[in-house]
């Protein structure tokens with residue numbers, strides 16, 4: 076009797092193994108993004124970085140994704156040339172970016188190594204190490220955002236019809252694990268700046284191991300494709316058209332959710348880039364203590380995002396959840412800016428908001444957009460989001476410098492955090508508008524996710 080061979084994705088062990096493999100790629104991605112927040116003060120003492128320099132470095136992650144629309148283009152390329160080639164290309168960019176950043180921060184480069192003289196020969200306002208690190212951050216960001224889209228598509232390929240929602244929840248969890256590890260390890264290794272470049276190199280090495288992990292994944296992906304003869308996911312079923320984009324932005328509900336996305340994440344991710352330094356300066360913590368304190372945030376969201384996700388799956392109320400999350404975020408920043416409340420209290424509130432809003436926001440897209448446009452819808456949302464991730468770290472650094480002249484060791488963060496509170500307030504307005512629009516047009520945003 077002829078044996079019917081099971082495809083690789085039919086095996087649960089294989090599927091969860093793949094999740095571990097690509098989850099690792101996501102973890103190192105988030106690790107490198109967050110590896111610098113606990114090093115802000117060390118970069119001030121070792122490289123002389125001002126708040127604006129640090130903000131610019133953080134913001135450069137988003138330049139390719141916003142100004143070159145790379146998150147959208149990456150998604151289109153993904154649909155055209157498939158997971159393996161797109162994934163390799165973008166994880167490679169991410170790795171080159173991380174290595175370049177490490178090179179710019181290395182003692183070899185800063186002692187007049189290859190390219191130092193050239194990098195010092197233009198734009199004298201910026202130091203050679205900052206310029207190389209900016210270039211590195213640019214390539215890292217270019218690779219990192221599309222890598223997140225690639226990993227989503229990989230999960231759809233392996234998990235469709237088999238615990239896909241859980242796999243998506245765990246995917247975000249892998250990212251948070253990376254942030255957690257970065258906040259814990261970076262300050263320990265840097266040791267008040269005495270080993271600053273080692274702390275940065277550790278991140279670059281982890282990202283390089285992520286590239287190796289992706290190469291291993293490619294072998295399994297090729298095997299799966301050879302088993303699934305008619306592999307539609309590697310082919311472009313829907314030709315991209317600019318009408319898709321105009322169609323999306325003329326849908327008010329989509330627009331409100333994209334604007335909530337940009338404002339919400341702008342008041343969270345850029346804040347985390349400054350949080351350890353803020354905790355040190357306001358509450359007198361060491362860099363290790365403030366990194367440890369900040370690291371409770373990704374751990375909390377790791378646990379609570381899937382819990383809130385499951386609740387929203389069953390009970391719905393996504394728009395209300397986003398409103399509640401936006402209010403909590405506003406209260407968090409007001410407490411940080413205007414009171415001396417022990418920081419763990421606003422941090423817990425921030426954790427609730429950071430778990431609740433993403434759990435409600437990302438899946439809501441299926442209620443607003445046709446399934447065949449979902450890739451473009453997410454890609455566009457990422458590009459819009461990256462505009463915020465570009466502007467706000469830079470603005471935070473500029474406000475910090477303006478309110479603390481002379482680049483002091485201890486800064487007053489009140490105005491900077493109030494800026495984050497203002498962004499949260501705008502986010503709250505978009506969450507309210509979304510609920511209003513849903514009430515008018517009956518998209519079903521408030522219904523449980525399994526009912527469209």
Ligand SMILES: NCCCC[C@H](NC(=O)[C@@H](N)CCCCN)C(=O)O
Pocket residue numbers: 104105108220223227247250340344433437457460
């Ligand atoms: N299916 C969408 C999951 C997105 C999760 C979201 N990440 C982002 O929005 C990224 N575009 C930005 C990541 C920047 C830090 N690495 C999240 O909540 O992490």
